[in-house]
Amino acid sequence: MTTPKHLRTLLLGAATCAAAGLAFYACSTTTAGANLASGDAASKVYVPPGQYDQYYAFLSGGYNGQIGVYGLPSGRLLKFVSVFSQNPETGWGYNEETKPMLQTTYGNIPWDDSHHPELSQTNGVPDGRWLFINANNTPRVARVDLTTFETTEILQIPNSAGGHASPFTTPDSKYIVSATRFSIPMHNADVPIASYKQNFKGTVSFIRADQPGKMDIAFQILMPGYNYDLGHAGKGPSDGWFFFTTYNTEQANEKLELNASQNDKDFMAAVNYRAAEQCIAQGKGKSIPSEYYHNVLDEKSGQATSEKKTSVVTLDPTACPGVVYFLPTPKSPHGVDVDPSGEYMVAGGKLATVIPVHSFSKMIKAIADKQFDGSEYGIPVLKYSATIAGEVQKPGLGPLHTEFDGKGNAYTSMFISSEIVKWKLGTWEVLDRMPVYYSVGHLMIPGGDSKKPWGQYVLSLNKITKDRYLPTGPELAQSAQLIDISGNKMKMLLDFPTIGEPHYAQALPAELIKSRQLKFYKLAENSSTGVVRSESEGGITRTGKRVDIKMAAIRSHFAPDNLEGVQLGDTVYFHVTNIEQDWDIVHGFAVQGAENAELIMAPGATRTLKWIPKATGVYPFYCTDFCSALHQEMQGYVRVSPAGSNVPLMANVSKKAQAQMANATAGRKDDSHAGHQASGKER
Ligand code: K7E
Numbered sequence: 078m079t080t081p082k083h084l085r086t087l088l089l090g091a092a093t094c095a096a097a098g099l100a101f102y103a104c105s106t107t108t109a110g111a112n113l114a115s116g117d118a119a120s121k122v123y124v125p126p127g128q129y130d131q132y133y134a135f136l137s138g139g140y141n142g143q144i145g146v147y148g149l150p151s152g153r154l155l156k157f158v159s160v161f162s163q164n165p166e167t168g169w170g171y172n173e174e175t176k177p178m179l180q181t182t183y184g185n186i187p188w189d190d191s192h193h194p195e196l197s198q199t200n201g202v203p204d205g206r207w208l209f210i211n212a213n214n215t216p217r218v219a220r221v222d223l224t225t226f227e228t229t230e231i232l233q234i235p236n237s238a239g240g241h242a243s244p245f246t247t248p249d250s251k252y253i254v255s256a257t258r259f260s261i262p263m264h265n266a267d268v269p270i271a272s273y274k275q276n277f278k279g280t281v282s283f284i285r286a287d288q289p290g291k292m293d294i295a296f297q298i299l300m301p302g303y304n305y306d307l308g309h310a311g312k313g314p315s316d317g318w319f320f321f322t323t324y325n326t327e328q329a330n331e332k333l334e335l336n337a338s339q340n341d342k343d344f345m346a347a348v349n350y351r352a353a354e355q356c357i358a359q360g361k362g363k364s365i366p367s368e369y370y371h372n373v374l375d376e377k378s379g380q381a382t383s384e385k386k387t388s389v390v391t392l393d394p395t396a397c398p399g400v401v402y403f404l405p406t407p408k409s410p411h412g413v414d415v416d417p418s419g420e421y422m423v424a425g426g427k428l429a430t431v432i433p434v435h436s437f438s439k440m441i442k443a444i445a446d447k448q449f450d451g452s453e454y455g456i457p458v459l460k461y462s463a464t465i466a467g468e469v470q471k472p473g474l475g476p477l478h479t480e481f482d483g484k485g486n487a488y489t490s491m492f493i494s495s496e497i498v499k500w501k502l503g504t505w506e507v508l509d510r511m512p513v514y515y516s517v518g519h520l521m522i523p524g525g526d527s528k529k530p531w532g533q534y535v536l537s538l539n540k541i542t543k544d545r546y547l548p549t550g551p552e553l554a555q556s557a558q559l560i561d562i563s564g565n566k567m568k569m570l571l572d573f574p575t576i577g578e579p580h581y582a583q584a585l586p587a588e589l590i591k592s593r594q595l596k597f598y599k600l601a602e603n604s605s606t607g608v609v610r611s612e613s614e615g616g617i618t619r620t621g622k623r624v625d626i627k628m629a630a631i632r633s634h635f636a637p638d639n640l641e642g643v644q645l646g647d648t649v650y651f652h653v654t655n656i657e658q659d660w661d662i663v664h665g666f667a668v669q670g671a672e673n674a675e676l677i678m679a680p681g682a683t684r685t686l687k688w689i690p691k692a693t694g695v696y697p698f699y700c701t702d703f704c705s706a707l708h709q710e711m712q713g714y715v716r717v718s719p720a721g722s723n724v725p726l727m728a729n730v731s732k733k734a735q736a737q738m739a740n741a742t743a744g745r746k747d748d749s750h751a752g753h754q755a756s757g758k759e760r
């Protein structure tokens with residue numbers, strides 16, 4: 078859900094308690110302080126000191142634009158991966174290397190709202206290579222390399238607004254998708270908002286994703302002006318299809334809360350993307366001008382580059398019959414989830430009283446038999462009765478998302494009645510309910526949207542936290558709850574707080590990632606233009622009003638550590654290379670008055686800080702990561718003189734570096750004991 082949190086709290090939090098009155102579970106007042114876990118819960122989530130969690134779980138950060146990596150079953154936070162938002166903790170988006178990653182046609186965008194982490198798959202099973210995630214606000218998709226847990230690629234999506242149905246993957250990760258939540262007039266047309274029905278369109282983008290560094294939009298399908306909410310790929314028999322939910326088929330453009338809830342049914346869009354590929358191959362696509370950015374972080378140089386793209390191939394589904402069908406689906410559906418067999422497409426009709434489940438085989442038959450109920454904008458609408466496999470009756474209130482355990486059961490999150498409901502595929506009977514606290518959005522089973530779920534746990538990602546933790550003022554952490562699903566009945570195991578607002582999450586066995594971790598960047602392969610591979614390579618150079626300082630960081634000093642010759646009016650670039658070749662030996666760099674952030678350098682990596690001194694004086698810089706017993710000694714000074722001063726450029730290096738230089742220049746008399754006079758023009 079994307080309603081502002083305070084509003085949701087008012088509207089739906091109230092509904093939570095109202096629902097409790099209706100027959101479901103109690104609201105906050107009655108559960109405060111209660112221990113809801115069963116007797117042996119502690120031992121099931123306890124990971125003894127020195128031992129590893131069984132699963133990596135990747136939780137989106139929601140409005141913090143990042144990803145939280147947690148261990149399951151302990152719920153311990155392991156890592157915060159910066160993606161769409163600047164992060165002063167690591168310098169992501171602040172240092173010169175990573176700034177281009179946030180480049181868009183709107184300029185450098187420092188924030189976004191990320192909802193859906195999606196693991197890459199091989200044969201329909203998460204494989205631990207990459208993690209994809211979407212940006213809603215300025216539509217983009219990102220790739221995180223799971224050998225480094227670093228974002229390595231970000232692609233902007235043109236002709237889109239609200240990249241919400243994204244970045245769900247095909248079973249081979251050939252494509253990930255992005256569909257527009259808000260329909261918009263194409264080509265930034267300046268039209269009256271009241272002309273919505275005539276002028277507003279949706280798009281569904283298929284993004285080629287299986288070639289790292291080369292992500293691009295393969296094609297965009299032009300869709301009627303509805304809201305496209307979520308998507309999932311088919312698998313097994315339905316491999317080659319993609320399913321998207323739509324709401325606002327009313328095409329309201331004001332007071333959607335009321336006006337987009339009129340139709341009894343909206344649609345699930347079924348997209349035959351192999352047929353779309355064929356149409357494109359036959360030249361039925363149209364290349365249209367569209368500007369968007371593709372940003373790639375080169376893992377050797379550590380430098381990101383931005384490339385502006387100027388066109389995209391679009392496909393009008395009426396030019397390519399058989400590519401898109403609509404399946405009527407009650408009512409304002411949110412999630413669409415395909416079961417492990419690939420036969421069932423489950424919709425979460427936020428306002429529906431049932432959970433509708435469509436059958437893929439019935440859909441194919443209905444298409445063959447032309448069981449149509451008219452068409453919308455030239456797209457055939459299939460008869461509800463012809464595609465529906467079953468409806469889960471009385472599941473609870475506000476079904477949103479469904480995941481699967483691989484044993485024939487489905488688990489659906491119920492936002493309004495605050496519970497997770499377990500039901501059986503095929504018979505559609507409700508088997509069990511687990512109250513959650515409160516207002517669950519997504520839920521997640523490791524591998525739970527894949528061909529082979531690992532089952533074992535379901536994680537409930539709750540929106541409202543009241544009374545779960547020590548209060549922290551008006552704003553509380555979000556709450557995740559871990560539930561054991563290995564038996565017939567669900568068992569509550571653990572509450573743990575999460576940061577940002579996780580929407581979706583994905584998890585997989587740690588084994589698939591753990592052994593492939595990069596431990597340090599090889600210094601010999603560091604191709605940064607600012608790199609130094611030894612202390613003796615450090616120095617200071619001037620080019621007009623630009624001063625470049627190359628510096629090595631190693632326990633426990635910077636080389637050089639004292640710098641002179643900088644003048645007011647200069648722009649200074651500190652290029653700091655961590656020349657350690659040891660796992661987890663990280664150094665930081667911060668200089669007084671910096672307007673951006675610190676630098677954090679992984680071993681073997683170079684990062685660059687831009688610094689424009691504002692006044693004369695001498696400014697300390699220091700290492701921000703407590704790297705050794707002499708970390709507090711890891712410091713230096715940079716002297717800033719008036720413009721036009723005759724203070725020469727000077728970069729002082731350590732005794733060790735001096736010795737290295739002496740060796741390197743054997744035979745040449747080194748008369749400088751005070752410091753090394755760096756090359757570069759002086760004035
Ligand atoms: Cu249901 Cu953005 Cu996937 Cu939130 S979305 S919950």
Ligand code: CUA
Pocket residue numbers: 630631632633663664665700701702703704705708709711
């Ligand atoms: Cu390097 Cu502290």
